[in-house]
Structure formats: C-alpha cells, structure tokens
Amino acid sequence: MEAFMSPKESAKFIAENSKDVYVEEDGVRKVAEMLFDKFSKKELSLDDWKLLHELNPQVVSEESVNWVFLVDALNFSFWSEHEDHKCLVKYKGKIYSGYWSLCAAVNRALDEGIPITSASYYATMTLDQVRHVFRSDTDVPMPLIEDRHRVLNETGTVLLEKFGGSFLTCIKKSEKSAQKLLHLIIENFPSFRDEAMFQGEKVSFYKRAQILVADTWNVLEGKGDGCFSDISSVTIFADYRIPQVLVHLGAMRYSEDLMKKLHEGLVFQSGGKQEVEIRGCSIWCCELICSRLLELFKKKGQNMSEKINAVLLDYYLWDYARDHRKDMKGIPFHRVRCIYY
Numbered sequence: 370m371e372a373f374m375s376p377k378e379s380a381k382f383i384a385e386n387s388k389d390v391y392v393e394e395d396g397v398r399k400v401a402e403m404l405f406d407k408f409s410k411k412e413l414s415l416d417d418w419k420l421l422h423e424l425n426p427q428v429v430s431e432e433s434v435n436w437v438f439l440v441d442a443l444n445f446s447f448w449s450e451h452e453d454h455k456c457l458v459k460y461k462g463k464i465y466s467g468y469w470s471l472c473a474a475v476n477r478a479l480d481e482g483i484p485i486t487s488a489s490y491y492a493t494m495t496l497d498q499v500r501h502v503f504r505s506d507t508d509v510p511m512p513l514i515e516d517r518h519r520v521l522n523e524t525g526t527v528l529l530e531k532f533g534g535s536f537l538t539c540i541k542k543s544e545k546s547a548q549k550l551l552h553l554i555i556e557n558f559p560s561f562r563d564e565a566m567f568q569g570e571k572v573s574f575y576k577r578a579q580i581l582v583a584d585t586w587n588v589l590e591g592k593g594d595g596c597f598s599d600i601s602s603v604t605i606f607a608d609y610r611i612p613q614v615l616v617h618l619g620a621m622r623y624s625e626d627l628m629k630k631l632h633e634g635l636v637f638q639s640g641g642k643q644e645v646e647i648r649g650c651s652i653w654c655c656e657l658i659c660s661r662l663l664e665l666f667k668k669k670g671q672n673m674s675e676k677i678n679a680v681l682l683d684y685y686l687w688d689y690a691r692d693h694r695k696d697m698k699g700i701p702f703h704r705v706r707c708i709y710y
C-alpha cells in the first residue's frame with residue numbers, strides 16, 4: 370500500500386494548498402521573538418515536564434513508560450458541549466478537567482489497586498469496568514467512553530501479543546530512533562493511524578503517536594533507551610488547543626467562513642477539508658516558528674538546535690493555551706469527535 374506523507378511533508382503540502390487557514394509570516398516572527406525572550410531568560414528543558422505536571426510519573430521506570438503508553442492511547446477528545454458543564458475528576462483533593470481528568474482517573478485507579486496500566490488487565494476490560502475507572506465526578510461522563518473501551522482492548526491485546534505486554538520492549542526495538550519508534554507504533558497499533566486524504570494525496574498527522582514518542586523521551590529524560598538522536602524530526606501534535614493559541618497569537622488566521630462555523634460551534638468531520646487545513650497549517654506554522662527561533666539564537670552566535678525543537682515548543686504552547694483560556698475566549702477551538710486527538 371502506498372505510504373502516507375510524513376506529518377512534516379503533509380503540513381507543508383496542506384499549508385501551500387489551504388483555502389480557509391493561513392499561516393501569517395508576521396505573526397510567526399512575533400511569536401518567535403516572544404519565545405526568544407522567554408527561552409533566553411529561562412531555558413525550557415526536559416526537567417519542566419515532570420516539575421510542571423504533578424500527575425505525570427516522577428520516576429524513570431518501566432512502570433512509568435507503561436503509564437505514558439496507556440495515557441497516550443486514550444489521549445483524545447476531552448472537550449465538552451458546554452464549558453461550564455463537563456467531565457471532572459477529583460484526585461487527592463484537586464479537581465481536574467480535560468486531558469488532566471484522564472491522568473487523574475488513571476492515578477485514582479492505581480491508588481484503588483486497579484492495575485489499569487497493565488496490558489494484561491486492559492486488554493480484557495469490560496465496558497462497565499472502563500466506565501468505572503474513568504468515571505466523572507459530575508453528571509457529564511468522559512466523552513467517547515465506548516471508543517476508549519475498544520481502543521483499550523485492541524491496544525492491550527497487541528502489546529501482549531507483539532511486545533510481551535510492555536511498551537519498553539517496543540522502545541528498545543526502536544534503537545534510540547524517534548522515527549523508528551513512530552513507525553513501530555503506526556504499524557502495530559491501528560488506533561494511532563491518524564491519516565487523511567487532502568486534494569487526492571495521503572497526508573498524516575500522527576498526533577497521538579508523536580506525542581507518545583515525545584512523552585517517552587520526556588519520561589526517560591532523554592537518556593538510555595529514550596536518548597532519541599532524531600527527536601527534532603518530530604512535529605508539534607495537531608490537537609484542538611494548538612490551532613487556537615496560534616490564531617490567538619496572530620501566527621495563523623482563519624477565513625471568515627471558517628470563523629463563522631467555529632463561532633456557531635459546528636462539529637467538524639475528522640478528515641474533512643477545513644479540519645485537515647487547520648491541523649496541517651498548525652504543524653507548518655510551528656515548523657516556521659521553530660526555524661525562526663533558531664535563526665534568532667544563531668544571530669547571537671548560539672546554536673540551540675539541541676535544546677529547541679517542536680516537542681518543547683508544543684509543550685510550551687499547550688501549557689500557554691491552558692493558562693490563557695480566558696484571553697482566548699474570542700477564538701473557539703475546532704470541535705471534532707474522534708479517537709485521534
């Protein structure tokens with residue numbers, strides 16, 4: 370079967386042919402300058418991943434790797450119809466929403482003695498068990514719970530059959546290459562095949578597969594089996610928060626027609642033309658921001674290619690989006706129900 374373009378090639382192709390989403394050169398430059406100041410003061414490093422996010426595993430271990438694998442297998446579609454009426458999970462006295470509600474539910478299950486990160490458990494979980502583990506503390510359940518059940522059973526079965534039940538086995542097979550790990554994930558785990566057709570061409574985003582590679586790099590602190598020499602080949606992860614923040618920062622712009630649909634709260638089709646343009650232009654926009662940022666440091670005689678990459682840019686922008694939600698009220702995120710992001 371003919372291969373799909375890589376996410377980076379896909380993003381360039383989509384951005385060059387996009388009709389309703391535009392990458393704004395001026396905005397790209399301004400974001401790069403803003404980040405240049407931030408990075409110069411406080412270098413963004415791997416350490417932040419653990420420090421900034423208390424629900425993430427804090428130790429380097431096989432258990433932590435399998436925690437990351439399980440979470441990224443389910444890392445999709447947390448948005449709710451109404452912002453003030455959504456799935457929330459209470460854990461250790463704190464209330465979590467969105468992606469963090471997933472992490473809180475996983476940690477809550479582990480504390481209750483449910484081996485939710487063990488493939489031998491989630492490969493045969495029943496729908497009722499999944500509903501219990503990911504139960505909400507409001508009357509709004511976590512979205513797509515049936516899909517989560519199917520993804521858990523499928524993913525757990527493959528991990529058991531092909532990798533002895535541990536994602537660390539898969540990582541070792543990648544021989545410290547991010548791209549090899551990405552392809553092992555795509556080839557073996559169907560739910561990570563985040564692909565589409567655009568103007569007759571096969572394009573890919575691989576959002577959950579790439580964030581799994583990135584989170585693996587982080588949880589292993591870029592050392593040992595996680596010392597990926599080609600981590601800079603990974604793009605940002607095309608979710609529904611990054612486009613919103615790029616438009617908010619002026620690096621990307623939507624056509625009037627698309628903005629109107631977003632304000633009306635239209636639910637877009639996964640793989641639809643405008644949805645593909647939003648995701649592809651977001652990736653391409655961040656590739657340009659990254660290269661502008663590296664150029665700014667180069668002008669100062671600093672080669673930051675080992676310290677600045679799309680993964681760290683993504684994490685920064687994603688956290689920025691979470692922290693500036695109120696400021697971004699005027700720019701709705703695009704709504705899609707799918708298992709890819």
Ligand SMILES: Nc1nc2c(c(CN[C@H]3C=C[C@H](O)[C@@H]3O)cn2[C@@H]2O[C@H](COP(=O)(O)O)[C@@H](O)[C@H]2O)c(=O)[nH]1
Nearest residue numbers: 422444445446447448467468469584606608609687710
């Ligand atoms: N681009 C990008 N998208 C990301 C993440 C994360 C969280 N991961 C990191 C966080 C800590 C660790 O460092 C993990 O690496 C979740 N998402 C996506 O966002 C959406 C959820 O949004 P909200 O409804 O607001 O929770 C949903 O599509 C989810 O898939 C990221 O980092 N980048």
